[in-house]
Amino acid sequence: MADRMLQFVRLSQAQPEKRGVGERRKDFGEIYREFEPAAAAQQASRCSQCGVPFCQVHCPLSNNIPDWLKLTAEGRLEEAYEVASATNTFPEICGRICPQDRLCEGNCVIEKGFESVTIGAVEKYIADTAWERGWVTAPRAKAELRQSVGIIGAGPAGLAAAERLRSRGYQVHVYDRHDRAGGLMIYGIPNFKLEKEVVVRRWRSFEQGGIRFHLNCAIGRDVTLPELRERHDAVFIATGVYKARDIGGEGAGLEGIVPALDYLIASNRDNLGDTVPEFASGALNAAGKRVVVLGGGDTAMDCVRTAVRQGAASVTCMYRRDKANMPGSMREVANAEEEGVEFMWLAAPEGFEGADGHVSGVRAVRMHLGLPDATGRQQVVPIKGSGFTQGCDLAIKALGFDPEDLPAMFGEKALTVTRWGTVKVDHRTMMTDLPGVFAGGDIVRGASLVVWAIRDGRDAAERIDAYLKEQAAPAAVAAE
Ligand code: FAD
Ligand code: SF4
Ligand code: SF4
DSSP states (O other), X not given: OTTTSOGGGXXXXXXXXXXXXXXXXXXXXXXBOOOOHXXXXXXXXXXOOOSSOHHHHTSTTOOOHHHHHHHHHTTOHHHHHHHHHHHOSOHHHHHHHSOTTTSTGGGOGGGTTSOOOOHHHHHHHHHHHHHHTTOOOOOOOSSOOSOEEEEEOOSHHHHHHHHHHXXXXXXXXXXXXXXXXXTHHHHXXXXXXXXXXXXXXXXXXXXXXXXXXXXXXXXXXXBOHHHHHHHOSEEEEOOOOOEEOOOOSTTTTSBTEEEHHHXXXXXHHHHTTOOOHHHHTSTTOOTTOEEEEEOOXXXXXXXXXXXXXXXXXXXXXXXXXXXXXOOSOHHHHHHHHHTTOEEEOSEEEEEEEEETTEEEEEEEEEEEEEEEOTTSOEEEEEXXXXXXXXXXXXXXXXXXXXXXXXXXXXXXXXXXXXXXXXXXXXXXXXXXXXXXXXXXXXXXXXXXXXXXXXXXXXXHHHHHXXXXXXXXXXXXXXXX
């Protein structure tokens, strides 16, 4: 191993090449190019094969990173894919969109004094190669079981659970109110981070494996939760969080002030070739406009970068804290800066100005960072008399998401939620207060990450399997 691995002392870190700013500002294609095979092997060989791999400890899926790095360095890519896909349902997606700087790569030990191994890009390379060479197979049921599971939500949590359960032979039905599977991976996250074909090919492979999709089917509108429980032996709720946090203040009802997800869904649909009247009319299209995005998280970064690509006249991101305190991934902030987005730190919106019923500016106040609060985070304090107006034709609100009122939506008052509105589960079993009804992903954690949703989906599949086995064999258990 010694001559092939531990190359970090000799080789510098290199991420796959990024497309030039001038080129990528004009289209929605992914911005990172694929590694050349030699570069992937070289980068993988920088790993020092730690006895206690902190990269793995800080990967929500406990991916066996050192092993697949070593196999990649040795050119044994099919085996590398086998290892990578044993713990991750979507390695090609996590490799693209995990905030690696906060997870695996941020905890790689050679970060100290050297630069971390490029784990995410190698994971993407392994999985993309597997797709290209036909090594990816549809979920295969060893034997067909009679019991069925209904999954509400075709996002990463629902799909990860579906794949695991189908592989064990259950009859799996996935319900989603949208017309495509993928959840926020299809309609939230833009193409320049995750091209939609990458999601669609997994969805197609799941269909080939016998998972049945019921799209355009909203639970609560088309089918109630009690009806779904009648149909299936177990139910998994993975509906995500969609209630956008709002901003009030004077002028909040003016035209041209839009929620981030409406804006991103319209753009993603347009890129998918759908007819989107609000995009065509200009209501959800930044072309030629002065755009202000309110917020500093990943959703805000996706909005500013979408607006650049739509040909906005100017794009400003207004955030009440400073750059060091931004919740969004630093890599995405750097990409936005390169693409010409202007950041207005330490500024908070207070209301809007308008002309003829349409927004013409965001009224804001400058902030400064005060003393830390109980959580240790510095508080933001408005600076007296510092009010100003930032002119705009489109204001996009990207202030975060809360859960919808699920008990009311599902017509099931007995479904217990926490005081934040997330679904309450027993964390050992992942079961809600309703027997046989499980939950996971954002609807349990609050707005989180794709990789955590996958983890929840896989864990829920284990718990559901254990529950169904127990249900199927009460006599055998009693006889023991
Ligand atoms: P979702 O992906 O939200 O899927 C839930 C599904 O349930 C949806 O398809 C929805 O239509 C369906 N549904 C809801 N209610 C019903 C109902 N009543 N009946 C039927 N179906 C229903 N994470 C990252 O790791 N990296 C990123 O770069 C990143 N970027 C993001 C960008 C944006 C703009 C947003 C909004 C989020 C981003 N995230 C990112 C977060 C990530 O997308 C979520 O954490 C993840 O998708 C949650 O998965 P989920 O399966 O719990 O829910
Ligand atoms: Fe890193 Fe995410 Fe892959 Fe885990 S799943 S190894 S955190 S990129
Ligand atoms: Fe390799 Fe870094 Fe993980 Fe250690 S922490 S096993 S060097 S990737």
